[in-house]
Amino acid sequence: MLQVLDPPAVRRWSRLAAETLGRAREEIDALNVFPVPDGDTGTNLHLTMLSAAEALDGLPGDADAATTWRTLAQGALLGARGNSGVIVSQALRGLAEVLRSAEGRGEDLGRGLVRAAELARDAVERPVEGTVLSVLGAVAEAVRGLPGDLAAVVRRAAEESRAALRRTTGQLDVLARNGVVDAGAAGLAIILESLAAVVTDSYTGRPDVPARRDAPHRAHGPAGSAGPAPGPAYEVMYLLQAGAAEVDALRGELDALGDSLVVVGGEELWNVHVHVDDAGAAIEAGMRAGRPYRIKVEYLVGSDRTHRAAGGRGVVAVAAGAALGAVFERSGAVVVRRDPGASPPLAAVLAAIREAGAEVVVLPNDSGTREVAAAAAEIAREEGLVVSVLPTRASVQGLSALAVHDPLRRFDDDVVAMTEAAAHTRHGHVWVADRTVMTSAGLVGPGEVLGVIDGDAATTGTDLAETALELVGRMVSASSELVTLLEGADAPDGLAQAVQDHLARVRPDIEVVRYEGGQGGYPLLVGVE
Numbered sequence: 001m002l003q004v005l006d007p008p009a010v011r012r013w014s015r016l017a018a019e020t021l022g023r024a025r026e027e028i029d030a031l032n033v034f035p036v037p038d039g040d041t042g043t044n045l046h047l048t049m050l051s052a053a054e055a056l057d058g059l060p061g062d063a064d065a066a067t068t069w070r071t072l073a074q075g076a077l078l079g080a081r082g083n084s085g086v087i088v089s090q091a092l093r094g095l096a097e098v099l100r101s102a103e104g105r106g107e108d109l110g111r112g113l114v115r116a117a118e119l120a121r122d123a124v125e126r127p128v129e130g131t132v133l134s135v136l137g138a139v140a141e142a143v144r145g146l147p148g149d150l151a152a153v154v155r156r157a158a159e160e161s162r163a164a165l166r167r168t169t170g171q172l173d174v175l176a177r178n179g180v181v182d183a184g185a186a187g188l189a190i191i192l193e194s195l196a197a198v199v200t201d202s203y204t205g206r207p208d209v210p211a212r213r214d215a216p217h218r219a220h221g222p223a224g225s226a227g228p229a230p231g232p233a234y235e236v237m238y239l240l241q242a243g244a245a246e247v248d249a250l251r252g253e254l255d256a257l258g259d260s261l262v263v264v265g266g267e268e269l270w271n272v273h274v275h276v277d278d279a280g281a282a283i284e285a286g287m288r289a290g291r292p293y294r295i296k297v298e299y300l301v302g303s304d305r306t307h308r309a310a311g312g313r314g315v316v317a318v319a320a321g322a323a324l325g326a327v328f329e330r331s332g333a334v335v336v337r338r339d340p341g342a343s344p345p346l347a348a349v350l351a352a353i354r355e356a357g358a359e360v361v362v363l364p365n366d367s368g369t370r371e372v373a374a375a376a377a378e379i380a381r382e383e384g385l386v387v388s389v390l391p392t393r394a395s396v397q398g399l400s401a402l403a404v405h406d407p408l409r410r411f412d413d414d415v416v417a418m419t420e421a422a423a424h425t426r427h428g429h430v431w432v433a434d435r436t437v438m439t440s441a442g443l444v445g446p447g448e449v450l451g452v453i454d455g456d457a458a459t460t461g462t463d464l465a466e467t468a469l470e471l472v473g474r475m476v477s478a479s480s481e482l483v484t485l486l487e488g489a490d491a492p493d494g495l496a497q498a499v500q501d502h503l504a505r506v507r508p509d510i511e512v513v514r515y516e517g518g519q520g521g522y523p524l525l526v527g528v529e
Contacts, residue, residue, distance in 0.1 A: 001151050002199045005104035007068040009198055014053040014072060017194040021046040024190055027209035031183040034131070034174050035083060035260045035275065036231060036300045041183035044082030048089055049191065051079020065104065069096035077271050078239065083260050084184030086237075086273045087120050087132050088191070090264035094119035106153035110143040113157060125251060125261040130172025132184035138164035139192065151200050158196040161189040232258045234279040234382070235298045240270040242290025250289040257281055275300060280346040283375045287343075292371070297379045313407040313414070314356025317363040317398050318344055318373065323518025324395055324486065331402045333363070340520040343369050349376035359386045359411045361418060363398035388415045393455070394427035395517065396484050396527025425529050426475050428453040429522040430468050465498050468524050472499055475528045480510055486517030486525035495524055 002009055021028075021042065028042025055075025059067060073096040076089035094116030095109075102108035117140035120133060127133050142160035143153055168182040169175045175182060186209055196202070242250070247263060247270055254261050258276030265271050272292070276282045279297045286292035317333035319325035325335040334356045338344040349372055353360050360380070364373040370389065377387040388411075392398045401418035409417070430451050433444045439457035444450050451459040451471035458474055461467035476483065483503060487496040500512045517525060
């Protein structure tokens with residue numbers, strides 16, 4: 001029997017909890033009627049704890065308590081799934097806050113459980129009784145200031161979690177109607193019982209999941225229930241890099257959009273969960289707050305909001321400016337226009353994907369647009385569409401990809417061919433500086449010209465045409481076959497023609513294609529294949 005909850009014990013507990021939740025997964029899923037009857041709470045909790053356990057597996061064997069608890073909390077945060085998984089990850093963070101700098105005795109664990117309940121409740125915008133929050137609160141009160149050794153505290157916590165779990169049926173109408181306990185709370189009870197088993201060496205190997213009782217009103221679905229009235233259509237989750245002030249503002253935005261809002265984390269890394277009708281608006285709110293990633297959008301059970309494309313294969317291309325958009329349109333793409341220096345609205349990209357077909361390739365053509373394109377693609381996939389976002393960072397790469405697009409090929413083969421074409425296209429541009437900037441090619445002052453290749457400063461000069469020729473000379477190689485020139489809206493007359501004439505003299509073997517791109521900011525965009 002353990003006297004302190006040391007790092008090896010924390011590892012054993014996280015692994016045992018993950019394994020036990022895995023065995024109980026289907027039974028917990030069957031209890032799931034709140035907040036929506038989507039039958040995945042057991043699966044989400046299993047994956048959340050598995051992420052925490054696997055994070056600990058990556059530590060050296062002699063990792064100290066601070067590192068162990070920090071890694072446990074971080075692993076759960078990064079891997080949290082669903083409403084209950086996000087809340088449990090925040091509870092683990094509360095434990096970690098206390099125990100990472102404590103000895104791990106009974107009184108320390110008691111303080112940690114109190115902090116876990118506080119943080120978890122604070123993370124939920126509109127707490128509901130009869131849920132995992134109620135059980136956490138009951139456990140915290142049961143162990144608050146409890147004297148005794150570690151075993152006594154963990155036994156009391158496990159016993160109270162089971163008693164509080166039984167009470168959830170009477171605390172929430174939808175649970176009472178279906179004769180079930182709360183699914184998330186059932187998972188929490190298993191996590192705490194796993195902790196007690198590690199401390200007291202009493203694990204039986206058979207998780208005890210409360211059976212569903214007879215209920216007066218029963219239909220079909222998880223736990224035999226119709227569940228609550230239909231609610232929002234989508235569950236949206238993402239990790240977010242943002243400051244605390246920005247996250248506070250985000251909470252207000254998301255709360256106005258939907259329900260089941262949970263935001264957990266800290267130190268500029270957050271896990272966001274919300275149920276909404278407008279998934280795009282929830283993701284765009286995250287983009288205003290910071291940088292969302294690992295975006296996940298799922299239909300909620302009972303939603304009647306379904307979008308299906310008529311069929312066929314299509315390509316969506318994002319373009320800065322009308323003339324450049326027309327170039328992509330002539331090549332067969334559905335075009336989303338954006339302002340120079342800005343990303344397009346997520347709703348516009350999503351609408352274009354739906355218009356393009358049942359199998360769609362998206363060409364963001366700008367590093368800053370890729371996140372928006374990825375978010376729109378995730379929503380479209382949940383609607384049954386097949387979508388692939390190519391990593392095109394420049395318009396010339398998008399044109400190269402579109403040039404090899406073949407709708408008669410297998411979709412996967414077409415994506416591979418388009419990706420390879422984009423990857424084999426070097427991209428460059430010339431820019432007339434409107435301010436003094438320090439670059440890897442030297443200091444560039446107002447009115448001077450900077451040539452950029454593949455995102456890196458390559459050459460500078462005072463004459464636009466001469467710098468453009470220098471840029472293209474550095475981009476082409478002995479194996480180059482095609483040069484694409486896109487002339488900007490502010491380019492002087494004859495700039496692209498001068499580059500084409502120069503290449504005709506020095507590299508007559510290279511084919512040159514010239515378009516009126518009409519882009520702002522860059523007099524000339526160059527692609528070399």
